Amino acid sequence: MGEIKYAIEVENLTKIYGKGVTAVTAIADATLQVKPGELVALLGPSGSGKTTLLTSIGLINEPTHGKVVIDGTMVADEGWVPGLDLKRLRREKLGFIFQAHNLIPFLTALENVMIALEINHMTRKEATVRATELLESLNLGHRLYNYPSALSGGEAQRVAIARAMANKPKVILADEPTAALDTENGKNVMALLKKLAVENNSAILVVTHDHRMVEGFDRIFHVNDGRLVN
Amino acid sequence: MNLAIRDIRYHRGRFILTTIGLGLLLGVVISMGGIYRGLSADALAVLESTRADIWVVQQDTNGPFAESSRIPEDSKYRIKSVPGVAEASPLSFQTIQIERQGKPFRFFLIGYDLNGLGGPSEILAGRDIRQKHYEMVVGKSMKMGIGEKIHLGLHDYTIVGITGKVVSSGGDAVAYVSLADAQDIQFKKDNDAIRNDRERIGDNLAGIRILSPVQTKYLKQNIAAISESTHTVNTVVARLMPGANLHEVQERISRWNHFHPISAEEQIRIMTKGMIEKARMQIGLFRVILLVISAVIISLIIYTSTIDKIKVIATLKLIGAQNRVIIGMILQQSLLMGVIAYFIGYGLILLTYEKFPRRIVLEAFDLQVLFVIVIVISMGSSFVGIRKALKVEPAEALGG
Numbered sequence: 001m002g003e004i005k006y007a008i009e010v011e012n013l014t015k016i017y018g019k020g021v022t023a024v025t026a027i028a029d030a031t032l033q034v035k036p037g038e039l040v041a042l043l044g045p046s047g048s049g050k051t052t053l054l055t056s057i058g059l060i061n062e063p064t065h066g067k068v069v070i071d072g073t074m075v076a077d078e079g080w081v082p083g084l085d086l087k088r089l090r091r092e093k094l095g096f097i098f099q100a101h102n103l104i105p106f107l108t109a110l111e112n113v114m115i116a117l118e119i120n121h122m123t124r125k126e127a128t129v130r131a132t133e134l135l136e137s138l139n140l141g142h143r144l145y146n147y148p149s150a151l152s153g154g155e156a157q158r159v160a161i162a163r164a165m166a167n168k169p170k171v172i173l174a175d176e177p178t179a180a181l182d183t184e185n186g187k188n189v190m191a192l193l194k195k196l197a198v199e200n201n202s203a204i205l206v207v208t209h210d211h212r213m214v215e216g217f218d219r220i221f222h223v224n225d226g227r228l229v230n
Numbered sequence: 231m232n233l234a235i236r237d238i239r240y241h242r243g244r245f246i247l248t249t250i251g252l253g254l255l256l257g258v259v260i261s262m263g264g265i266y267r268g269l270s271a272d273a274l275a276v277l278e279s280t281r282a283d284i285w286v287v288q289q290d291t292n293g294p295f296a297e298s299s300r301i302p303e304d305s306k307y308r309i310k311s312v313p314g315v316a317e318a319s320p321l322s323f324q325t326i327q328i329e330r331q332g333k334p335f336r337f338f339l340i341g342y343d344l345n346g347l348g349g350p351s352e353i354l355a356g357r358d359i360r361q362k363h364y365e366m367v368v369g370k371s372m373k374m375g376i377g378e379k380i381h382l383g384l385h386d387y388t389i390v391g392i393t394g395k396v397v398s399s400g401g402d403a404v405a406y407v408s409l410a411d412a413q414d415i416q417f418k419k420d421n422d423a424i425r426n427d428r429e430r431i432g433d434n435l436a437g438i439r440i441l442s443p444v445q446t447k448y449l450k451q452n453i454a455a456i457s458e459s460t461h462t463v464n465t466v467v468a469r470l471m472p473g474a475n476l477h478e479v480q481e482r483i484s485r486w487n488h489f490h491p492i493s494a495e496e497q498i499r500i501m502t503k504g505m506i507e508k509a510r511m512q513i514g515l516f517r518v519i520l521l522v523i524s525a526v527i528i529s530l531i532i533y534t535s536t537i538d539k540i541k542v543i544a545t546l547k548l549i550g551a552q553n554r555v556i557i558g559m560i561l562q563q564s565l566l567m568g569v570i571a572y573f574i575g576y577g578l579i580l581l582t583y584e585k586f587p588r589r590i591v592l593e594a595f596d597l598q599v600l601f602v603i604v605i606v607i608s609m610g611s612s613f614v615g616i617r618k619a620l621k622v623e624p625a626e627a628l629g630g
Binding site for chain 1: 231233236237239240241541542545546547548549550551552555623624625627628
């Protein structure tokens with residue numbers, strides 16, 4: 001099996017909400033490719049359609065038209081490809097990072113990472129080892145048994161990143177990962193994402209409207225009124 | 231990883247308080263069942279301790295418990311002479327309420343033939359009644375001591391023995407005296423009343439001119455003796471010989487005027503279907519209402535807990551969690567709540583049931599059925615939460 005050139009391939013993706021006169025085109029004819037190890041931004045104002053594009057790539061929001069290929073697997077071609085187990089694909093190929101970290105409040109930092117591994121059928125023992133290693137590599141070794149409520153914003157977001165990285169996904173999708181952080185923490189998170197993209201050879205697609213954070217990206221796509229501009 | 235346990239551990243205060251509340255509710259449900267069983271047991275306690283095969287009562291009545299019944303004491307001889315009857319004993323029943331230590335003191339007094347049936351079935355302390363008069367055996371729940379005296383009717387009675395927790399169908403503790411004493415307490419008139427009766431009889435007889443003074447005196451003595459007689463009982467109970475035909479004995483007695491022979495089985499039916507049926511239905515209805523309330527409470531708790539976890543559920547779905555992970559979390563919480571609440575309720579009643587004013591009888595079968603009902607309610611109640619959870623879209627995890 002040959003090397004996969006693109007981790008994400010999107011071709012003429014269109015998403016239309018509603019029908020008839022109430023139909024709204026959220027994203028129109030979007031085409032982009034992201035290589036493994038690349039950190040790419042989708043930049044645009046609120047309501048421009050960037051989250052719609054992200055959720056369509058994230059196998060959450062079914063595209064109306066166009067194609068989506070994730071890590072060499074065609075997932076959408078004029079709608080979802082029939083017979084695909086989207087949940088399994090999300091588990092195995094994708095990692096998600098959210099604006100508000102979305103850690104599970106009743107799980108410790110360690111358990112928040114372990115849950116992603118256990119869902120993907122890893123044993124408790126293996127999951128504990130992997131999650132501990134991940135968190136320690138992100139300088140959170142002293143926070144393993146803390147609940148999210150006891151973590152700072154930056155720490156919580158690093159735990160969320162660890163969870164997203166847990167299953168070594170080929171694609172990481174981040175929705176405004178720095179929006180809830182101050183500039184310093186935001187920059188730290190972006191630096192961490194850049195490092196992880198290279199180290200793990202993962203494609204990272206980040207939705208943001210935070211112009212403070214644009215420096216570290218390999219490429220930036222602008223989304224405006226549902227149109228994608230490289 | 232068990233998410234249900236992790237959630238409970240994190241929100242343990244809320245879970246403990248909710249489960250204790252639910253446990254109290256289930257405790258009431260368990261006690262209701264126990265009260266119902268207790269009603270049945272109380273209603274049949276005297277009946278069963280007597281161990282009679284036939285209860286002969288006044289014709290056209292269902293006495294002596296469900297209705298009033300009076301028959302002559304000497305009918306025991308006729309009943310004893312019926313082929314197949316081994317023993318026949320008269321019994322007298324009356325409910326007595328007196329003042330004791332400034333409080334109403336109520337009990338059910340049984341008068342029995344000291345050599346016959348119907349006496350106390352066990353003696354926990356002291357002894358049986360040995361003298362024909364002024365001795366008494368009381369139930370343990372009357373909380374009286376050996377040697378204590380109690381004034382009833384015209385006389386004082388000394389407690390000579392303590393029996394077990396036999397109670398009447400009304401739940402009153404049972405006390406025993408000799409039949410003669412019970413008849414005195416129930417029927418004997420005081421001296422003024424006796425003098426008045428004798429004067430009235432004398433005056434009436436004096437108006438009959440054809441009677442000689444000797445005849446008048448003789449009649450006066452006899453009529454007074456009849457009017458002052460206390461030889462009336464509420465029932466005569468009979469025990470049959472081994473192999474005797476119950477229906478034949480009943481048939482023979484029922485042919486006589488003034489008597490109604492009721493078999494022990496019929497007596498049980500009269501007691502359970504007649505006397506406690508409404509109470510049973512009432513308690514049954516209460517139990518159903520309380521179980522519905524429990525179901526509504528569990529449903530509401532699980533539903534609101536699911537609403538609180540919408541973002542968590544959406545996140546789990548987004549990271550690829552299978553539906554069974556989410557269903558398991560909700561179902562296990564609901565089941566844990568129901569099961570723990572059940573054992574809290576059960577433990578509570580187990581510790582307190584002897585302190586209830588009425589008897590609580592905890593039957594293993596009732597407890598097992600209730601446990602299954604609680605499991606079904608917990609599973610059913612979690613359905614609303616599961617339905618809500620399954621409708622949550624992974625996209626709800628996105629955004630602030």
